[in-house]
Every structure is written in structure tokens, then in C-alpha cells.
Amino acid sequence: MTATLERKEIDDTAFARLESEGRLLNPLLKAPTNQFGRVGFRGELALRFAPKVADEARPPELLCTQAMAVAKVGEKHLPFFAGYLLSFEHLKDVAEVLGDTLSAGGKYFLFCNNIDLSKKYQVPYKGAMFYVLPIDEATVYNELLDLFYLEKGDLKKKDTAGKLDAVADAALKYDVTFDTITYDEGLALMGPVRNPNENRPV
Template structure:
């Protein structure tokens, strides 16, 4: 069985990574997006951006398993295809956070014996939400010059953090799908 990063690289599933590297204790860290559904091939050497992607992914893996996974999904409907594509790497020990822009409520649910916590995301980024969850300030991270140290510090803080929301079934989570609440930020 391959590692998550070997699978991602072999299948060209990484999208605009900002970090992919070795951490301590034989772990690997990744920041970027992951392709869930590829974009249309428009010529032999050009392809449209992914149709569905897990954005702002922060992932820590060790050997064949994901230890920590957080991402932004534009819709909770994207969860099932995302899970199907990467399910071999999740297990009951994984800490998994989904920040979803079209949810009208938060919840922790189990899917195929793996626990996920889904949280509404409106204006923030996954990184900022995780810093808040870990009770870290951006200034706490400035002492770390490299991405590997920042990712590992965040992960270590989250290991001791209560991340569960109210327990729901997967079907109850699907019933919370609403309209995207994410506010586009940019020049006015």
C-alpha cells in the first residue's frame, strides 16, 4: 500500500501545493489543494482547473495513514466523492475537520467508521480557523520560519484540543446543506 503522498503524486491529485515535506517522527505534511474531480481536458496539453477540489488542505500523514486532515469544501455534497477518492488513507485514529461553505450548522458525524467534524465557513480561511481552534495567534507562528515547523506546531497544539461538535448522522449533516455563505473578499 502506498502513502497518501505517493498516491496523490502518482495520480496527479495535488493542486497548487504551497508545502509538501517531511516533518519529525516520520510524518509528512502537505498544504495546498487536492483534486476530487479533474477538470475537462481541452487539448493534449491543457486541462481546465479541477471541477471539484478540497481547498486549503492541511494534511499530516504517517506511513499509509492520514493523522490529521483539514480542508475547505465548497459544498457538503463534495464530501462523499472526496472521501471515496481518499478513503483508503483515513482511519478511526484520524483527526478530520471539514470547513464547508454551504452548511447551516456544525456537527460531528461518522462515515464508514471514520469520524469527521464539519464546520460552517463563511469569511475566514482554514488556517485561521485552525489557529483559533488551537488557541494560537498568528504572532505565535512568526517564530517559525519554515512551513514544516508551522504545520507541525499547529498539529501538536490541535492534538490536545476538543474539536467535536454536536453528534449527528451523515444524513442529518446533509439536511444542513443550505446556500453558500462564504463572502468573497477582494478589492472594492
Template sequence: MSKVLDFIKENELAWQPSYTGAVGSLEGYRGALIVEEGKQLSPDRKLPPKIQAKQVILVCDDDKMKFLTCELDSFNDFAVMFAKYKEYFSADGIYVLYVTDLEGEGTFEYEGVTFTAYPLDESSVWNEILELVDLEKGDMKKLDAEEKIETLYDEVLSADVTDASKSYDDMCALIGESSKQLMGAV
């Protein structure tokens, strides 16, 4: 198993996983990842995570994340997430963030690693990344979980998922109010 997935498993960082396994010759994960754990109420009860990377789609080799896309509730959570998983990011990886409180997009470098961040309003990371790399949702529905991630990753490798170059400080200046529409009982 990949060092990335071992780290996630050993530290109990997977949250509501829907897939962990092979992605062609690589490995993948779908679900959420804990960034900051919830409070421990008792030896066997813990509150949900304070901070999590949601709707994660991750592809990794033995040592590093080759591709990661996810939702963050706030761009303020980015530095905390980076610190938690820092060892597994690489300068040649592809990292696309969808952030609910961003009022603009951009590609920025953080400690030698390039990230692209887009606002996320009402859609899902899955729908947004498919649109970004020009894949049809209908075609993807016919595939199993492994094939979906593998097809997406193959397309990401040949697509340009970057946006206008900005500094990390420029990105922080784009933090606004969350525009994501909450669904549920009123």
C-alpha cells in the same frame, strides 16, 4: 515517502501545493487536492478541477492521514472526496472540514471514520483551525512551513476539535446556500 503522498503524486492530485515534506517524524502537505478532475481539452491542456479540497493541511504517517483540514465548497462534495481518498482515512485520524454551504456544525461518522464539519464564511481554514485549537497567528508567523504544520498538528492532538454529535443525514440537512463572500473585482 508516505503512501498517501505517493498516491497524490502518482495520480497528479496535488493542486497549487505550497508545501510537501517532513513534519517532524511524519510527512505533510499544504495546497489543494483534486477531488474531481477538470475536462481534458487536449493532451497537454486541462481545465481546473471540477471539485477540489482547498486550503488543505495534511499530516500523514507511512500509510494513513493522521490529520486533515480543508475547505469544501459544498457538503455535497464530501462523499466524493471520501471515496477518492478512502483508503487513507483511519478511525483514529483527526479530520476537520470547513464547508461554505453549511448552516450549522457537527461531528459525524462516515464509514467508520469520524469527521467534524464547520461552516466557513469569510475566513480561511488556517485562521479557523488556529482559533479552534487556540494558537496565536502572530506566534505562527515566526515559524517556517514545516514548523507551522508540526506546531498545529501537536496542538490538534491535545485539543478537542469535535462538536455536537450528529448523523451524516443530519449534516446533509444543514446544507444551505454558500455564505462565503467572494473577493475580487466588482
């Protein structure tokens, strides 16, 4: 019953198309949060699917990992989305996949591995404004806590949904501005793409 209820909740939010396309993967959370009328997602967003071979589904070719987002029941736009990208160039893929769920007033944060660690940008794309930020070794969750001045200790006792509510609420109030650049300018500025498997024990 719960799964049906949760699915019904998701079907009435901006997550509906993403869910039906099989893009909301490996969820830590994909359910109503502790805030009335809000559904949350923490997991991976599939950006590009591999071709199916003999009806055998293969892992996506491209993911936005460490994704976090919330949606309101009855509303068609995502007010908040954040995630991790190996390369800034994939902002285009995120924007195209999220598509009609984006809005001019939404708060969208992309942490990119090949952006100068001293720089933060705002990049308009598809009618939305993306905050593009560097990431070193930290997680998207920890980076957002730092960005919003949230104390990790204060959130420790909350469940996954409660932590997401706290981050999303802070994101929606965030109004700091950075240098605005175009997507093409970002492509020119970005560094080489790091191999995610380097320095890992074999």
C-alpha cells in the same frame, strides 16, 4: 537530489497514491516537515477531474482548497487533514478521494461555507469521523488556530513546515465532541451554495 529525496519520502507515506493521481496541487508545502519522519502538505486537493480533451489536461472540476495534512513515513493513514469546501455535500467527495488513507482515529476537519455559522458537527463517513465546521471570511489556517487556541504570534517566526507541525500536533490532541449527524442529515441542514465569484471586481 533534494526533489528525489522528497519524492521518496512521499512515496512511503499515505500521500503516495494522492501524489501519483495528481491530486496534490499548488503546494505551499509538499515536503518533510521539521518533525522527524513526518511529511506535510499545504495546497489544494483535486476531488474531481475534468475530462481531458485531445490530451490537454484541464483544471479540476472540484477542489478542496486550503488543504493541510500530515503523514508519517511508513504509515498508510493520514493522522490529520483539514480543508475548505464551498458545500457540505462535497464531504462525500473528500472521503472517497482520501479513501484508504482515512482511519477511525484520524482527525479530519472540513470547513464548509453553507453550514450554519452557529453550528458544529461530527459526521461519520467511510469509517472516519469528520469535524464539520462553519467558515465565514477567515481562512482554514486561522480557523484552526482559533479552534485549538493557538496564538498566531507564537507561530509567526516558524516556517511553513513549522506552522503545519504546530497545527497538526494540536489537532491530534483535539478531543472536543459536537452533535453527531449523518451525511444525509447534513445535506438536509445545509444552506444554499454561495457563488465564490460574487462581489468580486470584474
